[in-house]
Amino acid sequence: MIPLRTIGIVGGGQLALMMAEAASRIGLEVEVLAARSDDPAARIVPRTSIGDPGDPSALRDLAGRCEVVTFDHEMVDPTVLGDLESEGFVLRPGARAMAVAVDKERQLEVFGRLGLPVPATTVARSLDEVRIAIDAVGGTAVLKVAIGGYDGRGVLLGATAESATEWMPDRPVAVLVQPEMDIDAEIAVQVVRGADGDMVVYPVVRTVQRDGMCAVVQVPSRLDPEIERAAVDMARSVADEIDVVGVLAVEFFIVDGALLLNEIAARPHNSGHITMESSRTSQFENHLRAVAGHPLGSTELVVPAAAMVNVVGSSRTGGGYGILPADVAVHLYGKRPRPGRKLGHVTATAVTLEDATERALRAARTLENGASTS
Amino acid sequence: MIPLRTIGIVGGGQLALMMAEAASRIGLEVEVLAARSDDPAARIVPRTSIGDPGDPSALRDLAGRCEVVTFDHEMVDPTVLGDLESEGFVLRPGARAMAVAVDKERQLEVFGRLGLPVPATTVARSLDEVRIAIDAVGGTAVLKVAIGGYDGRGVLLGATAESATEWMPDRPVAVLVQPEMDIDAEIAVQVVRGADGDMVVYPVVRTVQRDGMCAVVQVPSRLDPEIERAAVDMARSVADEIDVVGVLAVEFFIVDGALLLNEIAARPHNSGHITMESSRTSQFENHLRAVAGHPLGSTELVVPAAAMVNVVGSSRTGGGYGILPADVAVHLYGKRPRPGRKLGHVTATAVTLEDATERALRAARTLENGASTS
Numbered sequence: 001m002i003p004l005r006t007i008g009i010v011g012g013g014q015l016a017l018m019m020a021e022a023a024s025r026i027g028l029e030v031e032v033l034a035a036r037s038d039d040p041a042a043r044i045v046p047r048t049s050i051g052d053p054g055d056p057s058a059l060r061d062l063a064g065r066c067e068v069v070t071f072d073h074e075m076v077d078p079t080v081l082g083d084l085e086s087e088g089f090v091l092r093p094g095a096r097a098m099a100v101a102v103d104k105e106r107q108l109e110v111f112g113r114l115g116l117p118v119p120a121t122t123v124a125r126s127l128d129e130v131r132i133a134i135d136a137v138g139g140t141a142v143l144k145v146a147i148g149g150y151d152g153r154g155v156l157l158g159a160t161a162e163s164a165t166e167w168m169p170d171r172p173v174a175v176l177v178q179p180e181m182d183i184d185a186e187i188a189v190q191v192v193r194g195a196d197g198d199m200v201v202y203p204v205v206r207t208v209q210r211d212g213m214c215a216v217v218q219v220p221s222r223l224d225p226e227i228e229r230a231a232v233d234m235a236r237s238v239a240d241e242i243d244v245v246g247v248l249a250v251e252f253f254i255v256d257g258a259l260l261l262n263e264i265a266a267r268p269h270n271s272g273h274i275t276m277e278s279s280r281t282s283q284f285e286n287h288l289r290a291v292a293g294h295p296l297g298s299t300e301l302v303v304p305a306a307a308m309v310n311v312v313g314s315s316r317t318g319g320g321y322g323i324l325p326a327d328v329a330v331h332l333y334g335k336r337p338r339p340g341r342k343l344g345h346v347t348a349t350a351v352t353l354e355d356a357t358e359r360a361l362r363a364a365r366t367l368e369n370g371a372s373t374s
Numbered sequence: 375m376i377p378l379r380t381i382g383i384v385g386g387g388q389l390a391l392m393m394a395e396a397a398s399r400i401g402l403e404v405e406v407l408a409a410r411s412d413d414p415a416a417r418i419v420p421r422t423s424i425g426d427p428g429d430p431s432a433l434r435d436l437a438g439r440c441e442v443v444t445f446d447h448e449m450v451d452p453t454v455l456g457d458l459e460s461e462g463f464v465l466r467p468g469a470r471a472m473a474v475a476v477d478k479e480r481q482l483e484v485f486g487r488l489g490l491p492v493p494a495t496t497v498a499r500s501l502d503e504v505r506i507a508i509d510a511v512g513g514t515a516v517l518k519v520a521i522g523g524y525d526g527r528g529v530l531l532g533a534t535a536e537s538a539t540e541w542m543p544d545r546p547v548a549v550l551v552q553p554e555m556d557i558d559a560e561i562a563v564q565v566v567r568g569a570d571g572d573m574v575v576y577p578v579v580r581t582v583q584r585d586g587m588c589a590v591v592q593v594p595s596r597l598d599p600e601i602e603r604a605a606v607d608m609a610r611s612v613a614d615e616i617d618v619v620g621v622l623a624v625e626f627f628i629v630d631g632a633l634l635l636n637e638i639a640a641r642p643h644n645s646g647h648i649t650m651e652s653s654r655t656s657q658f659e660n661h662l663r664a665v666a667g668h669p670l671g672s673t674e675l676v677v678p679a680a681a682m683v684n685v686v687g688s689s690r691t692g693g694g695y696g697i698l699p700a701d702v703a704v705h706l707y708g709k710r711p712r713p714g715r716k717l718g719h720v721t722a723t724a725v726t727l728e729d730a731t732e733r734a735l736r737a738a739r740t741l742e743n744g745a746s747t748s
Contacts, residue, residue: 003696003697003698017398020398020418021395021398021399024391024394024395024417024418024708025395025703025704025705025706026698026704026705026706027695027704027706027707027708027718029417029708042420043398043403043420044394044398044418044419044420045418045420046416046417046418046419046420046422048420280703280723281700281703289698294697294698294700295697295698295699295700296700297700297701298700298701302676302677302723303676321401322377323377323668323669324377324400324663324668324669325669326655326668326669326670326671326672327671327672329399329654329655330399330400330401331399331400332399332400332401333401334398334401334403344401349654349676
C-alpha cells in the first residue's frame, strides 16, 4: 500500500488546525475547506479555501484536489458523501461511518445491534412525543438532538415539559429523551483504525463535563482495570462495526458501577487532546497516519499522569490571552475571545494526577483572565 | 512587560518551519522572509514573502510589518541589523549578538575575553597565511571559514597545503586554522535567555558529527557531571556577554578530558531538535517565548533517554520518503531530496540510550531508503 500525501480536511476549526500542525511535522500536505477566512486552521494552511461544507460542489472541488478527504466536524450530509464515494473519491472515515457519527439515533442502532449497554432512551420526533417521553421518566429528563448538536448546544439537562417547549429546535429533528442519571464518572476511549483494519487504542481517560462541554480530562483514569478493559473492547467493536478509518472517540457514562455507551465521534476529539503530551503519538498524528495509510504510531503513555483543561472565553478574556504560563503545554487556537467559546487548552504532566490537574486548572484560569494585549 | 504577538522570521528553512509549528500551538503569529517559495516554512506560513535576506529593504519591510524580528540562519549583514535597530525596529537576538554569531573570529574574541578554553587557533587572511599556519601545526590542519559556513560547508578536515589551495574560497574571508585534535567527545548546550536576562538551560547533549554535519544527538550525555556543569557555566557566561535573546547553542569538544569551546549559534540548533520530545518545552517554543517576551518554559527532561538522528538525502531517497516508521517521532521538512541534504530528523525516546539510538538510526535509514511515492 503506497501512502497518500495530500489530505483534504473539511472544516477549519481547532481539530483541523491541530491536524495541520501534525501534518507539517510528518511531511504530509493538507488543504482545508473552511467556513470563514479567520478559522483556526487558516492560520497555518496556505491552501485554505472558503466554502460551505454542506455544499456538494465545494466538497467535490476539495476531493478533486486531494488524494483523500477527512473531517474536522460532522456538519456534512452523509448522502453527499456517499455520492462522492460512488464517483471514486476517497473519504476517510467513509460515508458509512460518517452517517453513524453525525446521527445519535443511528449510533443507538449500532450499539443495540452489537448488544452494548446504553442509557434508556426514547427517540421522539415531535414536541408532543418529547413531552410524553419526559412524563414517562418522571417529569424531568435529558434531551439531545440526534443531529447537529455539539459542545453543549443541542442538549438540555433537567428538561421539563415546559423548558422542552422553549428549547425544541424549529427544524424537524429527532430528539433523544433519557432519564436523568446519577453518573459516577465519565470516561472516553480513543481508538485509531487503519484502512487495513489495524487498530491502536489510547489509555482510557476520565472526563469532567461542565455546561455540556468537556472541561477537564485526566489520565490515567484510576478506574477498575476490568471496567477499562470492557470500555476498550466496546470501543473496538464499534470501530470495526462502522468500518471507521481514523480516530473514533467513544464516550461512556459509569452509572451504578456499570458502563453505558453515550456517544461517538469519528474524528480527533477534545477528550483526546491530552495525547499530544501524554502518549508517544498524538491522536492528530495517528488520525493522519490512518487516513494516509501509514503504520499507526504507538499510543503508549509516556508520563505518569496528565491533565488537560480547556481555555474558555469569558468577559475578562483579552484578545492576546495574556502571559503564557511556563509549567504547562499551551495550545491556543487563535480564535477571537467570546464568552463560552473554546479558545485553547493546556495540558500539565506530573508525577501525580492531583498535581497535574491543579497546574492545568491554574494555567487555564490565568489564560482566561489574561489582560488584553491587542 | 506586555508580550509581543507578531514575529518576523528571516529565512524559511526547517528552523523557521519548526518555529512556525510552535508558534501555531501557542497562538503567536509569524511572518517569514524566505529565499524561495518552496522553502520549508512556506508550507505552513501563509504570510511568507520571498526576498533576499541580504537585501536591507526586504529586511526593513519585514521588520515594519512585525513587532519583533528573529532569525532562521546567519546569512545576514550585522551592519544592516545595526541600522534597523537604530531606526527603532526590535531584533531578537539583536545586532550585537548576531555580529558575534555570524563570525567565528569574533566568537574567539568573546571566548578569549571571558577566559574560556578554545582550540589553538590561527586566523589566516590569505592562502599564504593559511599555508604557513598549516605548516606550523605539522602539515595537516582543520580549516574553517570565519563567516558563511554551515553543515560542513566552509570546513576542511585534514587540510594540507595542497588541498587548502584548492579549497580556499574566492571571496576574501578570514580562515581559522586549527591543529587536528584527538576528540574524545562533542557536546552541546542550549541556553535560552529572555530579554530580561532570565535564563533556562537544557540538559547537555552529546553530538556525533558525520561529514561536518550533526548526525546523532543523545541525551543524557553520560559525561562526568563536573564537565557538564562547567559546560553549562561557560554557555551561560557567553549568553550574558553577547546579550543574546532567544536560544544560544554552544558546541564543545572534549579533548584529553578537558572542554574546549568550539562555536556558537544564536538560534535554535540541530543539536537541540531532540528537546521537542525529550524536554517539557522545545527549543523552538522557548526561542519564541524569549523573543516575544513570555516567561520561559521548563527545560526539564521528561524521558529517561532520547536519541535524534538526521534524515539525509541519498540517491535512493524517494520524493515521498516512503512509509513513516511507527516507533519514533518523525519530523520531515518537505524538502526535495538531494544527496547530502538534510530532509528531516527522527527522535526516539526509550529507557536506555542504546535502545533509543538504535531505533532512531533504523528509522532514519528507513526514511532515507524509502521508495518514491510521488
